[in-house]
Amino acid sequence: MRPCVRRENDMKHKHTLDLSFLDDTPAPAxxxxxxxxxxxxxxxxxxxxxxDLVERLGSLGRDPVxxxxxxxVVAAHGRRDMASVKAACSLIxxxxxxxxxxxxxxxxx
Numbered sequence: 001m002r003p004c005v006r007r008e009n010d011m012k013h014k015h016t017l018d019l020s021f022l023d024d025t026p027a028p029a030x031x032x033x034x035x036x037x038x039x040x041x042x043x044x045x046x047x048x049x050x051x052d053l054v055e056r057l058g059s060l061g062r063d064p065v066x067x068x069x070x071x072x073v074v075a076a077h078g079r080r081d082m083a084s085v086k087a088a089c090s091l092i093x094x095x096x097x098x099x100x101x102x103x104x105x106x107x108x109x
Contacts (some may be wrong), residue, residue, distance in 0.1 A: 036082040037039045043077055050089040059096035066095050 049072075058067060069091040076084035 027063050038080040038082050043082060047073060050092050053093055054096045057096045057100040059099045066087050
């Protein structure tokens, strides 16, 4: 018995997928993060500045969001992942400011 041999032209038409729906797909809201080269001094400076801000604003390090982000900073530093260090420090900064603003609003009410 001979194996079934299909012509290349037949294969193209039978397995063509209709991907026209992708033409209307909107672009992502944020561009993909760009890889950032590791710089130990920059990472340590950023981590120190973030820690100082938390202390200055009187935020609690035991806040669940801050605590989780702090763990992420430590892990990212261990991996030498600058983008993740920046992202986690940014999250801590945002949460600290949010907590400070919330405290200020309560105090004035």
